[in-house]
Amino acid sequence: MGEAILSSLVGAVGADRVRISDGRAEYGAAVAQRHGVRWCATNAEAVDGVGAVVIAVKPKDVGGLVGGLAGVLADEALVVSVAAGIPTAFLESRLGAANPVVRVMPNTPATIGQGVSALSAGSHATAEHLERTEALLAGTGTVLRVDEAYQDVVTGISGSGPAYVFYLIDALAEAGVVGGLSREVALDLARATVAGSGAMALASGEHPAILRERVSSPAGTTVAGVRELDERGVRAAVIAAVDAARARSVELGRDLT
Ligand SMILES: NC(=O)C1=CN([C@@H]2O[C@H](COP(=O)(O)OP(=O)(O)OC[C@H]3O[C@@H](n4cnc5c(N)ncnc54)[C@H](OP(=O)(O)O)[C@@H]3O)[C@@H](O)[C@H]2O)C=CC1
Numbered sequence: 001m002g003e004a005i006l007s008s009l010v011g012a013v014g015a016d017r018v019r020i021s022d023g024r025a026e027y028g029a030a031v032a033q034r035h036g037v038r039w040c041a042t043n044a045e046a047v048d049g050v051g052a053v054v055i056a057v058k059p060k061d062v063g064g065l066v067g068g069l070a071g072v073l074a075d076e077a078l079v080v081s082v083a084a085g086i087p088t089a090f091l092e093s094r095l096g097a098a099n100p101v102v103r104v105m106p107n108t109p110a111t112i113g114q115g116v117s118a119l120s121a122g123s124h125a126t127a128e129h130l131e132r133t134e135a136l137l138a139g140t141g142t143v144l145r146v147d148e149a150y151q152d153v154v155t156g157i158s159g160s161g162p163a164y165v166f167y168l169i170d171a172l173a174e175a176g177v178v179g180g181l182s183r184e185v186a187l188d189l190a191r192a193t194v195a196g197s198g199a200m201a202l203a204s205g206e207h208p209a210i211l212r213e214r215v216s217s218p219a220g221t222t223v224a225g226v227r228e229l230d231e232r233g234v235r236a237a238v239i240a241a242v243d244a245a246r247a248r249s250v251e252l253g254r255d256l257t
């Protein structure tokens with residue numbers, strides 16, 4: 001996730017103004033080289049004198065990392081975290097200073113500039129800090145603002161959502177193989193169907209139920225297929241999946257050390 005955001009940062013402020021550090025030195029140095037940014041062997045070196053820092057480590061690693069920034073990071077530096085479940089209040093308490101903190105939930109299509117991110121302000125972050133964060137993330141795709149209370153459900157929908165969509169592509173392709181198609185053709189059909197439908201849903205702005213109705217001829221093939229989805233509880237399963245991811249995000253924010 002960090003690399004997708006790095007790419008956007010470079011687009012926003014230029015490679016010469018971006019530095020990175022990472023636990024895996026060889027990997028991090030290779031990423032730095034790929035994007036033409038400065039590689040730093042320590043987090044302290046990476047944040048020394050910067051105006052903003054993006055934290056993109058696993059939720060369990062955030063506490064230790066942020067604790068290590070206290071006293072090194074300038075008090076006015078903007079802190080942007082993409083860690084799932086981690087409340088801005090936790091970051092603020094670990095920083096021990098009045099740094100503006102912005103919590104962001106991006107998703108992996110950011111890698112190709114087609115992600116969606118939702119951001120929320122911590123208690124010291126102003127509208128100007130949100131605008132700065134939006135500018136830094138502009139290259140990742142769409143950026144929305146939400147109240148922090150909704151970040152866990154956002155994580156369940158759009159943060160984890162690409163996995164559900166990839167799961168659907170895989171299942172559609174498998175169905176094609178069941179029907180006798182080669183895996184290659186089945187996958188081509190499944191990928192293109194999901195990509196085209198997503199693009200159409202975005203471009204048309206129509207409610208998805210209307211778009212679904214337009215595919216569904218009376219007594220045709222689609223109503224027969226959709227009835228199976230309804231009978232097998234797919235809609236309820238999707239809602240339950242998002243709710244399970246939301247609940248896990250809440251847990252990640254509770255089990256903090
Ligand atoms: N993947 C996704 O789809 C999404 C992820 N996120 C969030 O993004 C964050 C990163 O996720 P993801 O990219 O998948 O994770 P990765 O494990 O791929 O990347 C995290 C990197 O952080 C490094 N790291 C860990 N601790 C430190 C430290 N103290 N100092 C410097 N570097 C450190 C890790 O190195 P090492 O292996 O040595 O520990 C690793 O290279 C998570 O908080 C996740 O919740 C948000 C939205 C979507």
Ligand SMILES: O=C(O)[C@@H]1CCC=N1
Nearest residue numbers: 084155158159160161
């Ligand atoms: O699975 C996870 O915890 C991360 C957060 C959102 C997407 N991936």
